[in-house]
Amino acid sequence: MQTTQSQAPRWAVRAAHAAAVAPLPAGLWRIAMAAGVPVGFDRAWLDRADIPGRGSVWPVVLSLAAEGCALLALGLVRPWGERVPRRFPFIGGRRVPPYAAVVPAAAASVLLTAFGVAFGLKIAAVLAGGTDDPSFPDGAAAAVMALLYVPMILWGPLLAAATVAYHRRRSPA
Numbered sequence: 001m002q003t004t005q006s007q008a009p010r011w012a013v014r015a016a017h018a019a020a021v022a023p024l025p026a027g028l029w030r031i032a033m034a035a036g037v038p039v040g041f042d043r044a045w046l047d048r049a050d051i052p053g054r055g056s057v058w059p060v061v062l063s064l065a066a067e068g069c070a071l072l073a074l075g076l077v078r079p080w081g082e083r084v085p086r087r088f089p090f091i092g093g094r095r096v097p098p099y100a101a102v103v104p105a106a107a108a109s110v111l112l113t114a115f116g117v118a119f120g121l122k123i124a125a126v127l128a129g130g131t132d133d134p135s136f137p138d139g140a141a142a143a144v145m146a147l148l149y150v151p152m153i154l155w156g157p158l159l160a161a162a163t164v165a166y167h168r169r170r171s172p173a
Contacts, residue, residue, distance in 0.1 A: 025152075
């Protein structure tokens with residue numbers, strides 16, 4: 001049940017859902033790397049990073065954390081983003097103050113957009129001429145990585161769009 005007078009516009013629902021899945025392809029790629037699937041990295045770099053091995057923990061944790069945070073975008077278009085579900089102790093059933101969602105979502109969208117721009121420029125440089133940076137693959141592997149990271153580059157703007165719609169819907173007229 002929607003707790004505001006109007007439901008989220010269809011475009012905002014689509015943006016929130018796209019934001020929720022944006023980091024998934026990159027996360028799956030990192031998990032594949034952590035599992036030892038050859039994804040184009042320099043073998044010496046992988047050995048120094050102990051991947052696969054103990055060093056595999058950070059790509060898996062990063063991927064799970066990113067997706068967990070991304071799923072919070074759905075709260076901008078779902079009822080649980082307006083009223084905490086009753087199953088939560090102490091706070092269940094309470095109204096979510098609009099700025100408790102808008103401020104962190106807006107800050108995250110700015111940071112994610114900045115990250116997306118920086119990472120997009122790095123990927124463009126790698127694809128244009130390769131790199132000596134062992135933390136990036138070369139050749140076809142770089143193209144695959146770039147393709148899988150494109151949705152991640154869009155994560156910030158998608159989250160910003162859903163945040164603006166939430167703010168407009170939840171703010172006093």
